[in-house]
Amino acid sequence: MNLSRREQVTGRVFLIALILVTLLPFVSMLSAALQPRGTVPDGLAWPSDPQWGNFADAFTAANMGALLRSSLLIVAGVVPVSVLIATMAGFGLGQLRVPGGRLVFGLLLLGLTLPFEAVVTPLYYQMQDFGLLNTRWAIILPLIGLYMPFAVFWMRAHFTNVPVELSEAARVDGSSTWQLFWRVQVPLARPAIASLTILMFLWTWNQFLLAIVLVDDASKRTMAGALGAFQGQWGTDVVLLCAGSLLILTPTLIVFLIFQRQFIKALIQGSLKG
Amino acid sequence: MTSALGSAPTGQDHRARPIPTRAHRRRWARAAGTGWLYVLPALVMYAVFVLRPLALTVQYSLYDWNGIGVARWAGLDNYVTVFTDSDLLKIISNAIILIVFFSLVPVALGLLVASLVRRITTGAFGTVVRTILFLPQVIPLVAAGIAWSWLLSTNGLVNQVLRALGLGGVARAWLGDFDTALPAVGVIGAWVLLGLCTILLVTGMSKIDPALYEAARLDGAGPVREFLAVTLPSLRQEIGVCLTVTIIAALASFDIVYISTSGGPGLQTTVPGLEIYRLAFSQRQVGLASALAVVLMLLVLAFVLPIQRLTRGEKP
Numbered sequence: 001m002n003l004s005r006r007e008q009v010t011g012r013v014f015l016i017a018l019i020l021v022t023l024l025p026f027v028s029m030l031s032a033a034l035q036p037r038g039t040v041p042d043g044l045a046w047p048s049d050p051q052w053g054n055f056a057d058a059f060t061a062a063n064m065g066a067l068l069r070s071s072l073l074i075v076a077g078v079v080p081v082s083v084l085i086a087t088m089a090g091f092g093l094g095q096l097r098v099p100g101g102r103l104v105f106g107l108l109l110l111g112l113t114l115p116f117e118a119v120v121t122p123l124y125y126q127m128q129d130f131g132l133l134n135t136r137w138a139i140i141l142p143l144i145g146l147y148m149p150f151a152v153f154w155m156r157a158h159f160t161n162v163p164v165e166l167s168e169a170a171r172v173d174g175s176s177t178w179q180l181f182w183r184v185q186v187p188l189a190r191p192a193i194a195s196l197t198i199l200m201f202l203w204t205w206n207q208f209l210l211a212i213v214l215v216d217d218a219s220k221r222t223m224a225g226a227l228g229a230f231q232g233q234w235g236t237d238v239v240l241l242c243a244g245s246l247l248i249l250t251p252t253l254i255v256f257l258i259f260q261r262q263f264i265k266a267l268i269q270g271s272l273k274g
Numbered sequence: 275m276t277s278a279l280g281s282a283p284t285g286q287d288h289r290a291r292p293i294p295t296r297a298h299r300r301r302w303a304r305a306a307g308t309g310w311l312y313v314l315p316a317l318v319m320y321a322v323f324v325l326r327p328l329a330l331t332v333q334y335s336l337y338d339w340n341g342i343g344v345a346r347w348a349g350l351d352n353y354v355t356v357f358t359d360s361d362l363l364k365i366i367s368n369a370i371i372l373i374v375f376f377s378l379v380p381v382a383l384g385l386l387v388a389s390l391v392r393r394i395t396t397g398a399f400g401t402v403v404r405t406i407l408f409l410p411q412v413i414p415l416v417a418a419g420i421a422w423s424w425l426l427s428t429n430g431l432v433n434q435v436l437r438a439l440g441l442g443g444v445a446r447a448w449l450g451d452f453d454t455a456l457p458a459v460g461v462i463g464a465w466v467l468l469g470l471c472t473i474l475l476v477t478g479m480s481k482i483d484p485a486l487y488e489a490a491r492l493d494g495a496g497p498v499r500e501f502l503a504v505t506l507p508s509l510r511q512e513i514g515v516c517l518t519v520t521i522i523a524a525l526a527s528f529d530i531v532y533i534s535t536s537g538g539p540g541l542q543t544t545v546p547g548l549e550i551y552r553l554a555f556s557q558r559q560v561g562l563a564s565a566l567a568v569v570l571m572l573l574v575l576a577f578v579l580p581i582q583r584l585t586r587g588e589k590p
Contacts (some may be wrong), residue, residue, distance in 0.1 A: 007390065007497075010390055011390035011391045011392075012391075014386075014387055014390050014391070015387070015390075015391050015403055018387060018407065018468075018472075019403065019406050019407070021465070022406055022407060022409060022410060022465070022468075022469060023406060023409075024425070024431065025418070025421035025422060025424075025425055025465070026409070026421065028421070028424060028425055028430070028431045029420075029421050029424060032424060040429060041429065042429055042434055043424075043425065043429060043430045043431030043432070043433065043434035043435070044431045044434060085315040085316040085319065086316055088312040088313070088315060088316065089312060089313045089315070089316035089317065091312055092309045092310070092311075092312030092313035093313060096308070096309035096312065097309075098309035098310050098312075098313055099309075101309075101313070104313060104317060107317075107320070107325070108320065111320065111324050111325075113518075113522055113574050113575060113578050114324070114328070114571065114574075115522070115525070115526030115547065115570055115571060115574060116526070116528075117526060117528060117546070117547040117550045117551070117567060117570060118328065118331055118567040118568070118570060118571045119323075119324060119327035119328055119331060119567075120550070120551070120554075121327075121331065121334065121550070121554040121555075121560060121563055121564060121567065122326070122327035122328075122330035122331055122334065122564075123323065123327050124554070124555070125330075125341070126323075126326070126327060126330075141319075141322075141323060142323045144319050144323065145319040145320050145321075145322060145323025145324045146323060146324055148316050148317075148319055148320040148324070149320070149324075151316075152316050177308050177309075177312075181312070202412065205414070206413075206414040206415065206416075208414065208415065208416050208528070208529045208532075209528055209529070209547075209551075212532075213551065213555065223414065224414035224415070224416045224417075224529070227414060227416045227417060227420070228416055228532070228533065231416075231420060231533060238424060238427075241420065241424075242420075242424060245417050245420045245421065248414070248417060249413040249414060249417040252412050252413055252414070253409070253412065253413065256408070256409075256412040257405070260405050260408070263408070263412070264404055264405075264408055264473065267408070267411060267470065268473065268474055268477055271470065271474060271515050271516075271519050
């Protein structure tokens with residue numbers, strides 16, 4: 001019993017230390033962001049006269065309005081389509097069990113561990129051929145393809161566990177495959193679809209490599225890609241850089257805090273399945 | 275006639291498995307056809323934006339090409355360069371060294387923390403802990419890179435703390451120093467991935483049958499023996515997942531390095547991902563960049579497949 005209490009205390013101390021280490025980078029950025037412009041701030045110092053106006057400056061300097069719009073457009077282009085076609089494919093592979101499905105699945109597995117760097121060069125020339133370089137499509141279309149291994153894998157895992165009798169019952173009722181899919185299977189798959197949507201949103205929003213390679217104009221990139229350009233422009237102005245970075249990471253934080261339960265579940269399941 | 279027979283609702287037919295008639299075959303073909311319609315969109319996107327580029331990467335890697343002019347057949351020359359050029363070998367070894375920080379540290383620390391907190395991550399405190407530990411996983415890696423560049427800079431918090439402790443002599447620009455740059459980049463990765471590993475492991479531990487611990491205690495096992503005999507083996511799968519995710523993150527790292535050091539000083543922190551980007555888009559050596567990309571891909575598989583085999587297999 002004593003041991004367990006000591007364990008509890010040690011555990012708590014460790015956890016609090018861990019939380020501090022996790023939070024310090026954010027706190028340090030905030031402390032820098034509130035210092036007067038043009039000064040060289042210390043790592044962590046509560047500003048005597050916090051300059052909240054720095055955030056407004058960073059908002060203008062980073063062109064945040066345009067960035068938010070751009071990121072939202074990219075997310076709107078990637079996430080619904082990815083989720084829909086992955087759900088359909090998961091249904092086809094896991095429920096309908098199409099002939100040759102194993103082969104398709106094997107091909108997809110091939111892409112599961114693929115680093116994006118391995119295909120980014122040909123993607124650049126491919127987008128050039130399509131005439132899509134420097135448009136948001138250059139980020140949207142490849143991302144949909146690159147997400148397929150994980151997304152289909154994820155949805156297939158769900159549909160494999162749905163008893164086939166359910167589909168057969170619906171068929172006896174005379175519904176077509178399409179009706180079966182929309183009226184029976186999709187509603188049942190809602191939790192899996194929700195988790196997948198969250199993950200796709202997060203990965204798209206934070207996508208960096210494709211954004212900097214395929215789109216030159218920072219205002220047409222994802223938030224993360226734009227942050228790279230922002231750093232290039234304001235890298236020496238620590239105060240503004242910290243304020244801008246905090247602004248750029250705020251939207252994901254807000255979404256995370258709202259959906260945190262689902263987020264954590266999705267990320268844990270996501271890595272367990274992947 | 276045959277089609278009417280084929281669709282006749284006779285329950286026994288099902289089991290009896292009659293000789294496939296034309297109608298049966300047609301129905302089977304139609305069902306398969308509809309099924310394929312569901313799989314097709316995903317497959318097309320995957321083929322056009324992953325499989326085709328992948329094949330092209332392999333093709334480019336066999337040529338000497340500047341991205342604009344005429345490509346010249348180079349055979350395996352680019353691969354020979356990857357495996358003999360001392361710079362490129364250093365770059366590959368950098369990625370392998372990063373595994374220590376991105377994978378081994380988060381998994382080891384995560385195991386330690388998780389086994390300590392196994393019983394106290396319930397209730398409100400537990401929720402707060404989970405939420406906070408997940409933050410680094412949620413923000414863009416680029417933001418993590420910027421935050422830590424600031425923390426590790428000359429005036430940053432790390433040096434501030436060191437000076438306060440009277441260790442000012444050790445203070446330096448951690449990311450700019452030849453000796454500390456790579457470990458410093460590694461620390462950023464460890465920070466990002468520690469929370470994910472810890473929570474995965476805590477989740478795994480909560481699934482272990484408490485009877486196993488009781489049995490171990492009755493056998494007189496101390497905390498260490500208990501950890502080695504019960505916790506570790508039961509977490510095989512979770513540890514495998516942590517290792518897989520984090521090793522891929524290490525070998526294929528790009529965002530953090532690009533932002534925090536751009537690969538410098540010298541080549542101290544250059545990783546394959548960054549070098550592929552540079553070779554292909556700044557130095558216009560598309561062939562060599564592609565060969566490095568193929569090697570990177572195989573390197574990932576060489577690490578991940580054995581881990582999968584070891585940890586996914588039959589659970590004891």
